[in-house]
Amino acid sequence: MSKPVYYYFNLRARGELPRLVAAAGKVEIEDKRIPFSEWPGQYKSKTPYGQLSALVVDGHWYAQKLAITLFLARKAGLYPTSGNPVDILKYDHVLNFTEEVLEQVVVALVDKHIHNKPEKLEKLKQDVLDAKIPIFEKLLTQNGTGYFVGDKLSVVDLSAFDVTEHLVDLHGKAYLDSYPLLKAHFDRVGKNENIKKYIASRPAPEYNL
Ligand SMILES: N[C@@H](CCC(=O)N[C@@H](CS)C(=O)NCC(=O)O)C(=O)O
The missing domain is CATH 3.40.30.10 (Glutaredoxin)
Incomplete structure (x- = not known):
């Protein structure tokens, strides 16, 4: 190839x-x-x-x-190449959730930067982030390994990192102080050499x- x-x-x-x-x-x-x-x-x-x-x-x-x-x-x-469908579902359902949040962030950013309509971005924190980001923290708490699924870096962590980079851009790193596991996750992925x-x-x- x-x-x-x-x-x-x-x-x-x-x-x-x-x-x-x-x-x-x-x-x-x-x-x-x-x-x-x-x-x-x-x-x-x-x-x-x-x-x-x-x-x-x-x-x-x-x-x-x-x-x-x-x-x-x-x-x-x-990401698993084979295996029990339920094991793959464990990745897919979290990935679809993190990507859904990313999509809401991107729609608001495009509205502001490309269509000159900042209103959606201003409402994003209250309407989306305050409801959805605590779930990121809950997922990390439940999994208990420092990663979103399993015990090593996966595509899900990179999707969550993508979302978190936007959070930090929008609200500063201090925004993550309320979410200590997410903050540690952001640092952990960000320190990955690659x-x-x-x-x-x-x-x-x-x-x-
Ligand atoms: N569901 C598609 C969405 C793709 C999409 O919305 N692409 C936009 C940019 S983010 C695009 O190509 N816009 C230019 C156009 O439609 O002409 C995907 O996940 O790739």
Whole structure:
């Protein structure tokens, strides 16, 4: 297999998780960050559903961030490749929850930074984060290993880290003081050598979202 090429905008938004997974698991990808100006003319029609993210594997275009994420995570050993369906369900249900929260954050950020409508972001803390982030803390308490599922880093931790990076951007690191396990998790994942290296070399985004 040739090196897969991952296409997304130069943002975190809905496209960061595959990059985090590839970095953490040392799966080689080409991280192609498409400027908005080049998107509709040069790339949109090449993608299966007219949207990014997309992954080109051996010349074939695939799409949908979560499908791409799980493909990379299986290669990286960060998601089960086989096993009891219930064991896989343990990963999937938490991952779908963390991704649902990310989606709400991204919608509010896009509204503010791209559509010039800051109202949703202002309401996000009260309407979403105050209800959902305590559940992150509860999941870590219940699992009791410092990770969201099982006892080592998985795709779920990287999804939670993606959400937590946005929380810290929006509200400062002190926001995590009310969530000590989530704070420790954020630090633990951030100290992972591969993640640290990726973040240190991550280009400045086109928009801060
Ligand atoms: N369900 C899709 C959502 C993809 C999506 O909404 N992509 C947006 C960027 S985050 C996009 O390509 N927008 C440009 C367009 O629709 O022309 C996924 O998970 O990949």
